[in-house]
Amino acid sequence: MPAFPFDVVAFDLDGTLVDSASDLAAALNHTLARLGRPLVPTERVRHLIGHGARALLRRGLAASGESPEALVDEGFPIFLDYYADHLCVGSRLYPGLQPALERIEACGARLALCTNKPERMARLLLEALGLGSRFAAIVGGDSLPVRKPDPAPLRAAIEASGGGRAAFVGDSIIDADTARAAGLTFVAVSFGYSDRPAVELGADAVIDSLALLPETLERL
Secondary structure: OOOOOOOEEEEOOEOOOEEOHHHHHHHHHHHHHHOOOOOOOHHHHHOOOOOOHHHHHHHHHHOOOOOOHHHHHHHHHHHHHHHHHOOOOOOEEOOOHHHHHHHHHHOOOEEEEEOOOOHHHHHHHHHHOOOOOOOOEEEOOOOOOOOOOOOHHHHHHHHHOOOOOEEEEEOOHHHHHHHHHHOOEEEEEOOOOOOOOHHHOOOOEEEOOHHHHHHHHHHO
């Protein structure tokens, strides 16, 4: 059997490893209600996810009117407090994830996480879902002065995982642009929160199930 072609496989979180839209929508709508704004349906929230919690709130406010930074500043702590207390009510791992991670690790590759979710929230969610010790490195949206699609967080996650040849797995144009800027192989999942079809992300491969990820990476 040929050697596995990657030393590190890095992942986005929301919409890639975890279906977290219901809990993010609940936190957003709790905040909007506190600010006197209309609620946003969960299906619409799915397409607002990806730029981080603050951007999600800004987009949620914009759905019903203006979203001045002063109002975002007011609502952001409300969002974070509520989400921290309810971050794994409806969130679930996508099917096929656990065996895929086990197979990748068995091939000698290390796992990394690069998300625009605040690092503390990412760690809390992973812990709640039983993945707390799975990743060699976790870089969140507030871990560095910049966030995706700037390639620095992804590069930092890979370096902290030991470096080497790496691939990135994600669900959105943000992830695609990040991988491209970092010069990495990119695998897109078709079931996430993208605002466009996965086949339009310019990925090196598109998968419909995480169960297909190890064999897909082996071919790249």
